[in-house]
Amino acid sequence: METFRCWSSLHGYVLFMFLTAISNGSACEVPSSPQCFRRTADESVYTCEWSLNTNESDVTFDLYIDGAKFGNFKRNWTKILEEELIQTRPVDIWLEAHVGNSFCASPKRSVVLEDTVKYETPQNISVSWMKNNLILRWRAVKTHPAQAEVWFRQYKHPTDPWEKRITNTTNEALNYRTVVGNLLKHSAYEVQIRHQSTEAQNPLWSDWSAVVIAPAELEHEPKVTMKIRPVNGTRIVTLTWPPTPHAAAVGGVTYTLSDTQTSQGCPCERKKHPIDRNKSTIYVSYSAVNISVFAKNAAGSSPQANIQVPTKPVADLQICDKTLVNEKLKRGTCLEWYELQDSRPTNVITLSGRTAKKERAKIKTNIKDYIRYLYFEHRCDDGKPQTVKMCLFYQKEGEPVKEPQDFIAFSEAQSSANLSWKAIPYNSQRGFLTHYSLCRVKISSQDEPEVCYNISASAVKHRLENLTPGSKYNISLAGVTRMGEGPKSTVTINTWPEKHLNVWLSFGLLFVFFLLTILCTVILKRIKNRIFPPVPTPVIPDFTPYQPECQGMLESKEEVHDLMLYQVHSERKSVSEEAEEATVLGGDWEDGTDEDVENETSGSGGSGDERLSPGSTDQALKTDLDQVDTELAMLIYKTGLVFDMKTDLL
Template sequence: MRGATATRLQVYWSSVSRRKVSKGSACEAPSSPQCFRRKADESIYICEWTMSRTGSDVTFDLFFNQSSTYSSNEKKFGGFKETSAQINEEVLIKHRPIDIWVVVHEGKSSCMSAKRSVELRQTVKYEAPQNISISWAKNNLSLSWRAIEKHPALAEIRFQRVEHPTELWENRTINTTMDSSVYQLTVVNLLKDTAYRVQIRHRSNLARNPLWSDWTPVVIVPAELEQKPEVTMTTRLTNGTRKVILTWKPMPHAAAVTEVKYLLMDTQSLHGCPCMRRTSEINSNKHTTYVSYSAVNITVMAKNAAGFSPPEIIQVSAKPDVDLKACDKLVLDDKTLKKKKTCHELYKLQDGDSRPENVITLTARMKKKEREEIRKTIQDYVRYLYFEHICDDRKPRTIKMCLFYQKEGVPLSEPQHFTPFETQTSVSLSWKWIPSVAQQSFLTHYSLCIVKISSQDEPTECHNVSASLTKYHLENLTPGAKYNISLAGVSRIGEGPRATVTINTLPEKPASVLWSLSLLILFFLISTVCTCILKRIKDKIFPPVPTPVIPDFTPYQPETQEMLEGKEEVHELTLCQLRPEGKCVIEDAEETIIFRREWDDDIDEDLENERGDSRMSGGTSDECLGPGSTDQALRSCREGEMTDLDNEISMLIYRNGLVFDVKVDSP
């Protein structure tokens, strides 16, 4: 160290206590120098000063003097081209205060800085904080960086909101804490959804003359990534491989003021099954990946300078295949497992969950002993979903899917919810599958047995029902009978417990009631049809009577006004029959036709004249009774003998000026 320092520095001992420095017009005095160590245990001192301009013709001389009385103790280190110098502690006086200053030579001019008195051993100046890590905890900002010494330091923080660049910086002085050679501090009461500009400097807490370090460059602290990415997934099947396209929305602006990256990883790549793939780190909001037919979890996280967002886990379920077959026993032999670029996965199936869990992965890269240890974890009587994958052009591709049992047994449980729906002569049965955890093997079929319960021994009838069915219909049962029905699952190993139900078929209904109801319905239908037919026949045989046509006529004009004003009313009409014996016969009251009508005013006078004429001819041989003697005539006619009437009765019916002739033959 001493030799290196000697070659790097030129040390001069001067016998003059004070040097006279000439000052030219073009000379600029530098600032007073500061000499310090970066750590308390370092042996190299660094001296720094500032000057606004430097050049090839500018050199600096650094002077140390332990006392202002004796000039013999002055030391000079000269010929520096930069505004800093490194000096070994062996050539310096460290335990007493000394004066230090700088002389600048620019051309023929020289300028001296002001002197500074300092005790070098107690002067420590840390480097500016480096590798700063930032994170949010609610509204508190946590900062950490590499520790300079093994004891805490004092730090000064100043910050400003990015959205308000004109506002003043706010300063806070905080003591740091130590954790694994890292300084840590927390700035409280900030806004986690706001971006900040931050600068840090620190100094020693143990040195008697600590100097503040330089400020760090401005650090942009983005807002916290509070929300997980909103991911949309689309998948496409392509020859044993699924192409998965993921897209998501950008992060909020305050969280993305610095660069935002997205980390993607999947469970298959982490296990190296079948292709080795590292975690993807991308800058865009779209990514395309390829997965096999087995269940895969894809994790998407956003990352900025302040930390990570909550992870968004995309669950890509196993490709559904309703026609899965049972695996053969050779899928896990050593020859199959040693195939290069192959991967074998076993998922333990759980009831009520379509996502396989507890995956067991076997690859050709594993050693034989490791594979044997993993195979021991495969449980007996447990159903597994087996996949075999290969890595094809750096893309996983599934070449085999089947159901696997390490060892099979008889079912432990009966079919669930065994329910009958009976009628008179049949019954419909329904049930649910035996839980896969209780099957312990592949079901070959169901055994369905039925026996009639009676005083006599009845034979048991059994049926084999497909293992894929959950419904069955039994017919040809006896109405009103009692039956015992049982159902059990059957595997290659044997038959499991039976689910039993007892049914009573419905009794047979009386035939008379059914016949009566049927006849009533039939009669109603026939009556309706006949009514429609008769109505049509009637309309054809008996057409409707046409309305008579009344011709126009000239009404009778009375000769005098008295005749015009006269009215005539006809209340009764008496029909007389001419008899050879000259007797008048009045028919029974039922055959007496009395017509009471009111005639229109325009023909009243004509009817009055006709009555006058009939009164004048009252001395004829015809026997007629007036209205006043109707009752007397009826009594006299009933007392006489009634004879058959052979003559026709001519009746004249008057109504509204119309005359109808009606001829009635006597009985």
């Protein structure tokens, strides 16, 4: 009874509830404090959500808002209409979690419900690069900007801590947009975002988005190489390009190909579909085709690579005999007209069997008269374009409106001359040239009529023959089509006279004359040198004045001696003859001596006869025969001069 009375008191009752809560709470986890909010300020439904860390499956929740119970929830969220809640003043919110016979209560939270807004998790996030700035876009909740928190880190360092940026977004076409600056555009990043309202007084952060991969920027266009192989009216074009860098290929990269033929359904239709390898093969017809290739990843697309497949060259294109211009076209048939300007195809006109009837009539009006076209007929054969006809086409022909260009004459001779010119431009021919008309007429001649020749339409030069020497001619040239002759281009030529001296022959003769003159001069000089050998120039040594030490030396006379050298002769000459020659030579030189010389000679102890005695002569000759075999020179010194005299062989 005593215990019952204690429980019946107010104090005992509160104590009992507290002990019960402790005993029951020990069997479950305390849930988080609930959050009640609207997704936008305009919504009339509140969402309340909470969390509980438990593996129990039979957990139920009771939500209390300002004492009102909303209970028996099996999930961790619920929706409540605004009519059931007090919105304008603060209310207490808490949660009770029941697990079996136990329950746990969360902490209470006091909020003003109408001021509380929590946005949805960011959806449809896209990334792109602008220089080194990463641009993030996602679907906007409202037209008013929001505040965003961005976490990011490099993809190749997944264990690094997240870097955080909080920025305000801008609205762009129903999307939020924010920029994360100062990153590396050649690196890949992991990114996640959450955002909140900037209008509500009590905004709540949204849940975090899933991690988004931002690959590196595709900065350059693919470097495409092309190989073409024609097969039976079709060309197989194989395209290859290098793989994309690894940082740009994170998250996957695809390539998109398109060409101007299939985009117009001429003659086959092909859906664009991305490919994930760096090689592709497409089929094109014989007409010119433009192919474009670009890469794409999650951060955007690369610049577009454009490849031009030229028209397949065909030798000797024929004139179209029959076309399908006015015929009903099948669905897989296509016609093309390429306007030819200076032999280059431009301004293509396409007519397909898929074209509507009214549109077809409008396209035909674009085909102009007097314009040359390169005409193609294509058909789709088993999904591949095939060219079945290729020829030159005029819808209507006329005569040329221009003369041949740069018409000149050169290399005129006595009876011939060469002519050259440039073809008439395609846009001035106004039809197919059948030939050129070349005419010549002699000036100041009434008897000789004008003579004309037909020259091939493909020719650009011609040689005129059978002209009259020393005459003047007017030459004219005009292009001719099936519809008539066009304007003429003229030139005047003068043939050489019949007895005209050949200038080149004159130059040749003059050259031969000079050559012979030089040759004769050289020969005569050689002959002269042999007959009249050159006289040697006397050698006069430099004289250096000498100052004697005394006057007596100046007064002394120079002594002059006669040196007589004998030449060895053959044995046929007698000794007396040799002595006679020596006497004669000695006498000749003695005429130039003075009295002192004579006195010295007489005082030498013997006469000339004694010096030329037979015994002494024989002894001198024997000595000379042993030592001298060549010619000897006689030197005479007189008054300081030196003379060199050669003795002739006898």
